Amino acid sequence: RxxxxxxxxxxxxxxxxxxxxxxxxxxxxxxxxxxxxxxxxxxxxxxxxxxxxxxxxxxxxxxxxxxxxxxxxxxxxxxxxxxxxxxxxxxxxxxxxFYFPDECDNPIIKESLQFFLSNNHRQFRPLFLSVISAYKRHKITESEAEKFFVFIRNFYLGYGVVCNGKSNTIEDMVYLYARKIENEDATTALNELKSKLYQYYPDYNTFEANFVLLGWSHRVKSYKTPSRKKEVQYILSGIEEYYLSSNQELTVHKFSIEHIANDDGTDTHCLIGNLLMLAEPINGGAADKTYTEKIPYYKRSNFVSTKKFVERYGELADWPESNITNRGKHMAKLAYDTIWKF
Incomplete structure (x- = not known):
């Protein structure tokens, strides 16, 4: 036919x-x-x-x-x-x-769904269907649902985004637990899944080694991709929100990525330890200046993370490669132990 x-x-x-x-x-x-x-x-x-x-x-x-x-x-x-x-x-x-996180009425779950949408990551969707359904049907509390979504976001940030863990390694387990949460005791299944995922989460040294290599550039080919830029934007705004953290709602919207040592094609200048948040007009003014010339521009920024950078490094005469590495490690520690703690 x-x-x-x-x-x-x-x-x-x-x-x-x-x-x-x-x-x-x-x-x-x-x-x-x-x-x-x-x-x-x-x-x-x-x-x-x-x-x-x-x-x-x-x-x-x-x-x-x-x-x-x-x-x-x-x-x-x-x-x-x-x-x-x-x-x-x-x-x-x-x-x-999953396509329109704003249709979710819980700000914490919404933020997590937005993260997975931005990363174009679909593998956890069966799991999300089960967890949202369990919450809507009162099989788990709202607080349990929120904790799960923060947990799975933090897991994927470390395992997937930072350390490039393979999705297919955990796929069967994800699907199995989606069914358990849907059809059996949801709280028990959620706790089992958490303890299983811990086995796949990177230790700190692995996380740090990968984190300091995150980055973005206009010039360096391997760092030019939109996905690289998205990762950096997510991390920088996550750090900023952690410092603001007065409310759960997303507060950081528009900013541009500033390269402290200029984005001149040098590989190390792409790295996360060399990147800062600035508002568009300020960033335009700071472009291509020397380190000491840039500091007054950074001082004018309203971003807390940029102010903290000035407090910490504003007195330096220059910004060598060793500083990029050390700041990257400092950010990795903050990310691993605090902001996206798993």
């Missing part, structure tokens, strides 16, 4: 075939259409990835031979298609938050 139906189309037909009582079919169609609309994001449908993550978080992970539709037929009782559709409908709203 020509074109093969997509997995979600097969599932849709299956639901409508068995929905009871038949009088509910119109309501079911409206619900499905509404779910499709919710998951039509950035001018394309995300239904395929939603169903992959949905069956993974609830039943099992699909593959070429064991498709999403097959899994649904295996696990879903035909007598309860209405309940199944209700669950899909609710989880679709949670799934939207």
């Amino acid at each position: 020509g074109v093969d139906l997509k997995q979600h189309e097969l599932i849709k037909n299956y639901i409508f075939k068995y929905i009871h009582p038949r009088a509910n079919i119109d309501t079911a169609k409206m619900k499905w259409d509404s779910m499709e609309a919710k998951l039509y994001i950035n001018r394309r449908s995300t239904l395929d990835s939603f169903f992959t993550h949905y069956v993974s978080h609830r039943f099992e992970k699909p593959n070429k031979d064991n498709t999403e539709f097959r899994i649904v037929k295996q696990f879903c009782d035909r007598q309860h298609m209405g309940d199944f559709l209700d669950d899909l409908y609710e989880k679709a709203s949670f799934y939207r938050m």
